[in-house]
Amino acid sequence: xxxxxxxxKYLFRKEGQNVTLxxxxxxxxxxxxxxxxxxxxxxxxxxxxxxxxxxQKGDIAEGxxxxxxxxxxxxxxxxxxxKNPTAFYLCAxxxxxxxxxxxxxxxxxxxxxxxx
Amino acid sequence: xxxxxxxxxxxxxxxxxIASLNCTYSDRGSQSFFWYRQYSGKSPELIMSIYxxxxxxxxxxxxxxxxxxxxxxxxxxxxxxxDSATYLCAVSQAGTALIFGKGTTLSVSS
Numbered sequence: 001x002x003x004x005x006x007x008x009k010y011l012f013r014k015e016g017q018n019v020t021l022x023x024x025x026x027x028x029x030x031x032x033x034x035x036x037x038x039x040x041x042x043x044x045x046x047x048x049x050x051x052x053x054x055x056q057k058g059d060i061a062e063g064x065x066x067x068x069x070x071x072x073x074x075x076x077x078x079x080x081x082x083k084n085p086t087a088f089y090l091c092a093x094x095x096x097x098x099x100x101x102x103x104x105x106x107x108x109x110x111x112x113x114x115x116x
Numbered sequence: 117x118x119x120x121x122x123x124x125x126x127x128x129x130x131x132x133x134i135a136s137l138n139c140t141y142s143d144r145g146s147q148s149f150f151w152y153r154q155y156s157g158k159s160p161e162l163i164m165s166i167y168x169x170x171x172x173x174x175x176x177x178x179x180x181x182x183x184x185x186x187x188x189x190x191x192x193x194x195x196x197x198x199d200s201a202t203y204l205c206a207v208s209q210a211g212t213a214l215i216f217g218k219g220t221t222l223s224v225s226s
């Protein structure tokens with residue numbers, strides 16, 4: 001079945017530690033996204049990538065880094081510079097942007113990150 | 117700053133009633149509009165997408181778009197307790213990332 005796989009489901013970070021969240025998709029989608037969701041809040045865009053080897057900062061990129069070496073994979077690293085990392089992290093993807101409309105995004109099951 | 121506004125709720129309706137969820141957006145250039153449903157602790161699930169003014173129906177769901185008023189709504193007919201969730205409105209221009217509202221919490225009582 002095609003879909004988006006995020007791992008791990010739960011992750012704990014120690015003070016000063018970098019952690020990496022995995023996102024893999026087998027939908028052959030060109031664009032991939034990372035969002036952060038805090039309790040009672042909407043989704044805030046961290047980074048997005050339209051094609052391999054290219055990505056752009058979203059609204060809250062500080063303290064995060066990404067790579068897009070393969071079309072299927074878009075890992076997110078939460079660095080020690082992110083002082084408040086506790087949140088629900090969601091990865092999404094959609095088909096290539098084109099024409100006047102965007103294709104809808106589809107989401108993985110998310111990763112919950114907490115500080116130890 | 118491009119914004120998408122939703123009433124946070126909770127919106128409470130009895131089982132079998134029509135639930136009406138509303139969303140306004142600030143960017144007049146927006147061309148793609150989506151409604152997602154998110155159950156507590158889960159990831160968002162796409163319910164409807166709409167791109168043209170007017171109504172779009174899919175089962176018990178109807179999305180309505182009015183670009184002149186910068187307004188998009190979602191109607192849920194014959195509401196069921198299983199519809200109880202947070203509904204997220206998302207908007208974008210072509211070639212840009214989605215901007216999400218904070219969501220409206222719907223509670224359907226049996």
